[in-house]
Amino acid sequence: MLWLALHFPSLSLEVFSRGSAAAGPLAVSEKLGNRSCVTACNEAASACGIRPGMPVAAAQALAAALIVRARDPVAEQESLAGLAAWAGRFTPAVSLQLPDGLLLEIGSCLSLHRGLDNLLGQVRSGLSEMGYAFTHACAPTPHGAWLLALAGMETAIRASAQLEQMLAALPVRLLAQPQEILASLEMVGAHTLGDCLRLPRAGVARRFGQALLNELDRALGRLPEAREFFMPPPSFERRLELPAQVHEAEALLFAARRLLPELEGFLNLRQAGVQELELICCHEDVPDTVLKLGFVQPTRAVDRMLLLLRETLGRTRLSAPVHTIMLNARHIVPLAASSADMFQDGVEEGDVNLLLERLRIRLGKEAVHGIAPAADHRPEQASRHCEAGDDAASPGNLQRPLWLLPKPLPCQEGQLALKTGPERIESGWWDGRDVARDYYVAQGRNGSRLWVYCDRVSGAWFVHGLFA
Amino acid sequence: MNASLDQVLQHPGIWRGDQLAQTGEDALPTGFAELDELLPGGGWPRGALTEILVEREGIGELRLLLPALARVSEQSGWQAWVAPPHVPYAPALAAAGVKLKQLLVAQPQSAADAWWTAEQALRSGACSAVLAWLSTPDERRMRRLQLGAESGRAWGILFRSASAAQERSLAALRLRLEATADGLAVHILKRRGGHVSKPVLVDLQQTHGVRRARPSVPPLSVVQLPREAARS
Numbered sequence: 001m002l003w004l005a006l007h008f009p010s011l012s013l014e015v016f017s018r019g020s021a022a023a024g025p026l027a028v029s030e031k032l033g034n035r036s037c038v039t040a041c042n043e044a045a046s047a048c049g050i051r052p053g054m055p056v057a058a059a060q061a062l063a064a065a066l067i068v069r070a071r072d073p074v075a076e077q078e079s080l081a082g083l084a085a086w087a088g089r090f091t092p093a094v095s096l097q098l099p100d101g102l103l104l105e106i107g108s109c110l111s112l113h114r115g116l117d118n119l120l121g122q123v124r125s126g127l128s129e130m131g132y133a134f135t136h137a138c139a140p141t142p143h144g145a146w147l148l149a150l151a152g153m154e155t156a157i158r159a160s161a162q163l164e165q166m167l168a169a170l171p172v173r174l175l176a177q178p179q180e181i182l183a184s185l186e187m188v189g190a191h192t193l194g195d196c197l198r199l200p201r202a203g204v205a206r207r208f209g210q211a212l213l214n215e216l217d218r219a220l221g222r223l224p225e226a227r228e229f230f231m232p233p234p235s236f237e238r239r240l241e242l243p244a245q246v247h248e249a250e251a252l253l254f255a256a257r258r259l260l261p262e263l264e265g266f267l268n269l270r271q272a273g274v275q276e277l278e279l280i281c282c283h284e285d286v287p288d289t290v291l292k293l294g295f296v297q298p299t300r301a302v303d304r305m306l307l308l309l310r311e312t313l314g315r316t317r318l319s320a321p322v323h324t325i326m327l328n329a330r331h332i333v334p335l336a337a338s339s340a341d342m343f344q345d346g347v348e349e350g351d352v353n354l355l356l357e358r359l360r361i362r363l364g365k366e367a368v369h370g371i372a373p374a375a376d377h378r379p380e381q382a383s384r385h386c387e388a389g390d391d392a393a394s395p396g397n398l399q400r401p402l403w404l405l406p407k408p409l410p411c412q413e414g415q416l417a418l419k420t421g422p423e424r425i426e427s428g429w430w431d432g433r434d435v436a437r438d439y440y441v442a443q444g445r446n447g448s449r450l451w452v453y454c455d456r457v458s459g460a461w462f463v464h465g466l467f468a
Numbered sequence: 469m470n471a472s473l474d475q476v477l478q479h480p481g482i483w484r485g486d487q488l489a490q491t492g493e494d495a496l497p498t499g500f501a502e503l504d505e506l507l508p509g510g511g512w513p514r515g516a517l518t519e520i521l522v523e524r525e526g527i528g529e530l531r532l533l534l535p536a537l538a539r540v541s542e543q544s545g546w547q548a549w550v551a552p553p554h555v556p557y558a559p560a561l562a563a564a565g566v567k568l569k570q571l572l573v574a575q576p577q578s579a580a581d582a583w584w585t586a587e588q589a590l591r592s593g594a595c596s597a598v599l600a601w602l603s604t605p606d607e608r609r610m611r612r613l614q615l616g617a618e619s620g621r622a623w624g625i626l627f628r629s630a631s632a633a634q635e636r637s638l639a640a641l642r643l644r645l646e647a648t649a650d651g652l653a654v655h656i657l658k659r660r661g662g663h664v665s666k667p668v669l670v671d672l673q674q675t676h677g678v679r680r681a682r683p684s685v686p687p688l689s690v691v692q693l694p695r696e697a698a699r700s
Contacts, residue, residue, distance in 0.1 A: 352546050352572075352594040359574055359585060367575045372568055373558040383558035388572045396562030402530045403554035447647020448526030465557065466526030 002107035002116075002158065005145035006123070007135045008083070011100045013040045015075040018131030019242040019255045019325075025066045026243070029056045039071060067243070073099070075241070082238055082262040084230040086126065088269030090119060095142070095227040101149065103142045103227065116156055130258050139163050141221040147193075150174045160221055167219055168194030175215055181208050193219075232269045236329040238262060245284075245321035249313040252281065252322060256309055259327045260302045266329075273298030273335030277305060278328040279312075283320040291316060294360070296353035296389075298335045304354060311361045356388055373397075377427040378435050379404060379464060399423065399441075401451040401465030408453070408462035416442040416452060426456075441467070496623055499535020500670050507641070508660045512536050514596075515621045516640035517614050521657070523630040525553070527647035531672045532654070533625065537597060538565035540623075545596025546570045548589040551582040553601050579603050583613075590616035590624050597623045610638045633657060 008014070012028045025045035029036045036056045048063035056068055076099060084102055087094045090113065093105035106119060113119040116138065127134050137148035138156035144163050148155060151170050157163045170193050172185050185208065190196045196204065196216060205213050217223035238259050246252060256279060267273060277293040293308050359368045370388035373396060374381060382397075383404065421440030428434040437453040444450055451465035476482070495509030504510045512518055522529045540547055547566075549556055552573065562568055572595070576582040579602070586600040590613060598617075602609075605628070617624040626639065633644055642658040646667070653667040 351592070355588060355592040355594045356572070358588060363574060363576050363581060363585065367577070369573055370568065370571055371556055371558045371561070371573060373562055379557075383555065385573075389569060391569045394559070394562050394568075396564070397559040398563045400557055400560040400563070402534075402557055402560045402564075403526070403552075404557040406555050444524075444526070446524050446527075448524050449528075450526060466554065468526045468528065468530040 001105060001140055002110070002138055003140070003142045003145040004104040004106045004119075004123075004136060004138050005097070005142070005149035006083075006087075006102045006104070006127075007097075007146070007149040008080075008100045008102075008132055009135065010040055010042075010133050011076050011079060012071050013042055014132055015072060015079050016069050016241065017042060017243055018258055019240050020244060020246070020251065021254055022244075024243075025050070025063045027056075027059055027066060027068050028071050029068050030071045036070075038068075076100070078238070081230070081233075082259075083130075083132070085232050085236075085269060086130065086262045086265035088230075088232065088265040089126075090123070092229075092269065094230045094269075096230055097146055101146060103146060105142075106138070126261055130261050139166075141219060142225055142227055143215065143219040144221065147174050147219055164220055168192060168197065172196060175212070177208075177212055177215065181212060184208070232266050235332065236263055236266050236274075237326065238328075239324055239326040241324045242322065245323050247318055247321045249310075249316075252313055252325060253306075253310055255325050256327065257306065259325070260305055263305075263327060263329060264300055264302045267300035267332065267335070270332060271334060271336065272332040273300045274329045274332055275299075276329075276331060278326075278330070279309065280326040280328065281318060281322040282324040282326065283318075283322060286320045289316065289318055289322075294357070296356050298333045300335060307354070308357055308361060311358060315361065352389070377425050378433070379425070379439075380433075381428070401449075401467045403466040403468045405464055405466070408464045411452065411461040411463055416444060416450065418442050418452075419449075422454075425453075439464070496536050496539060498532070499539070500532075502668050503654060503670055506656055506659070506664055506668055512623050513640045513660075514623050515618050517610070517617055517624040517626060517638065519626045519628060519632075519637055519639040519642040521628050521630045521633050521642065521644040523644075523646060527645060528652045528670075528672045529627065529645055532645070532652065532670060533599070534564045534566070536623075540596045541565065541567035541570060543596070544570065546572060546594055547597040547599065548572045548574060548586075548595045550574050550586045550589060550598060550600040551576055551602065552599070583609050586624070587612050587616045589620075590622045591620045593620040593622070595620070595622050597625065599625045599627070601627050605632075607636075607638070614638050614640075 013026065016028070017023060017026055023042055023044050025042065025048055027038045027041040027045050027050060030039045038050060038052055038054045038056060038059050040052055041050045045063060045066060048066070050059045050062055050066065060066055060068065080096060080098070080100070080102070084094045084096055087102055087104055091104050091106050091109045095103040097103050110116060110119065113122065120136070123136070135149050135152045135154060137145050137153055139145035139148055140158065140160055140163060144167055147167060147170055151174055153166065155166065157166055172190060172193060173182055175182065185196065190199060193216065201213060214223060218225045240255055240259055242255055275295050275298045279291040279293070281289040281291070283289070291312050293305065293312060356368060368388065369385040370390055371383055372386040372390060373394040374384045376382050418440045419442060422438035424438050426436045436456040438456060439451060439453045442450045442452045449467035450463050451467065452461060452463050454461050495507065495511035495513055497511040498504050498507065520529055537547060547570065549571065556573060558568055561571070574585045576585050582600070582602050586598060586602060589595045589598045613624060630644055637658070639658070640660055644655040644657055646653040646655065648669070650669055652670045652672055654670055655667045656664040
């Protein structure tokens with residue numbers, strides 16, 4: 001077993017700030033008793049001299065442009081669930097460490113990701129794409145890894161002996177014990193975990209409670225730890241509040257980019273794909289704008305979604321500035337992962353579905369189609385529009401022109417030399433579009449070959465097609 | 469000529485005036501031997517634009533392409549028809565061996581959209597052949613299409629009216645089609661590797677069944693259209 005612990009030290013801040021690239025001074029406050037204090041602040045705020053623990057009023061006096069948001073534990077938990085969903089791309093064994101951490105069992109999937117370094121690289125780039133800061137550590141026990149990550153020791157430990165040595169140096173304040181116990185440990189001179197371990201076990205249990213010993217044992221792997229794994233919800237719905245109202249497509253795209261990796265991880269965990277995606281832009285006073293993305297085939301590739309989103313956003317007029325975006329995937333469909341090709345790596349075949357999706361966004365759904373023959377004698381009905389890519393095998397008809405005029409043209413004055421015919425077509429009395437015609441292949445004076453007919457009711461002549 | 473000199477002349481970097489240009493891309497045989505002979509690489513150029521200038525519709529401009537389009541289908545390649553002037557007729561295409569499963573018709577509303585669509589189809593790499601009927605060409609648009617065809621390795625076919633023959637064009641191959649009593653005359657206005665002055669006559673009957681049925685039957689009748697015929 002190898003556990004990767006991810007700690008998100010500034011999660012409370014990032015739930016507000018990650019929707020935008022620009023960072024003004026921002027602080028998160030919490031009510032302690034009857035005064036509110038700053039609990040976290042970003043770099044721009046620190047530069048103004050604002051520190052955690054400061055009263056909000058004092059902080060606002062230091063920076064006029066400071067935005068103070070009340071801490072939102074619900075949003076934090078949602079973000080953590082989103083992160084857990086995203087982490088589903090690496091391993092199915094993802095466990096939440098509330099309120100601000102994740103534990104991933106990666107020992108069983110290292111070879112899939114071609115080694116720990118590669119995996120960590122993917123974690124790093126993925127998290128920075130989503131806008132989260134994090135510290136990480138690997139250890140054979142989940143709690144050991146978590147303590148190391150909390151301490152900010154970015155190490156990867158595989159041997160238990162080494163783990164004990166590393167943990168021994170950590171300060172006791174990292175332990176998940178009540179404040180009084182931590183304070184009294186400090187008072188007896190036990191500043192590090194190593195100090196605690198050197199104390200007689202019976203005495204420690206009597207003075208500080210069994211819970212402390214249990215926690216130490218779990219960290220060291222002497223006690224087993226059963227962790228509950230994260231189960232993804234049945235559908236994906238995430239909202240992201242933007243730090244400031246936006247109305248440019250580029251800013252919306254940036255925010256959507258923060259959410260899409262979570263969706264990809266979620267779909268990976270569920271072995272599913274989406275065929276329809278909804279991006280809802282919430283406005284202040286006017287009804288929300290709903291952007292729908294349709295895919296020809298279920299997909300879970302972020303690049304693809306992003307590409308379509310960019311084009312859809314480019315063609316959408318927003319009625320008002322947007323303060324929150326929501327990304328919904330209500331219906332997910334099972335989608336097996338495609339195996340990578342061993343030999344054709346790098347050679348990219350063009351993707352027709354992608355082309356179809358892009359054309360449909362710009363031209364409209366009806367303007368892009370395939371054609372298929374239909375079993376009908378009437379020429380107008382013998383060819384129909386269908387979904388591009390639909391299979392309709394048919395032997396076809398050699399006696400038909402390549403171009404059909406959508407509306408038959410009355411013949412112009414002049415001479416047509418009839419070559420072959422007549423081919424009599426009488427059909428369609430059942431749906432009111434009955435035809436009674438004699439068809440001929442005719443040669444026009446200018447060398448063109450025409451498909452003409454004589455209407456047997458009116459006796460008029462029409463051109464109906466071109467043998468182009 | 470001595471053997472070592474002959475060997476030197478075989479070098480791909482050496483081009484001799486009487487040779488056709490060597491194209492890097494493989495060509496798509498047209499299905500007409502007499503035309504293949506005159507085209508560089510022995511067929512329609514892939515990864516480039518082909519312009520077909522037609523005096524009048526319906527003289528065989530599509531039938532000229534059908535064997536190659538059927539071959540594209542055979543190789544499971546897609547083809548896109550962008551802004552066709554009429555309805556591409558499924559029964560006739562199926563009869564000619566074009567797999568309709570891999571055919572995509574796009575009907576953009578505006579000229580700008582049509583150019584965009586053609587470029588996307590060429591660039592995507594998903595379509596082996598793109599047939600486009602586009603209006604108001606300019607050099608910038610043509611260059612974009614040419615680059616798209618190169619990067620997507622697609623055979624781009626532009627249909628234009630014969631009046632454009634005098635205009636400068638970026639297309640790698642330009643043909644003007646003319647209906648004659650003996651068949652379709654193909655004038656090669658431009659190709660990679662030298663000028664051709666004489667038109668080549670292509671016998672379309674060998675591929676399309678409409679004519680194959682009765683090649684030399686005299687006209688059944690000559691009718692005066694429309695009034696006389698309607699009243700009689």
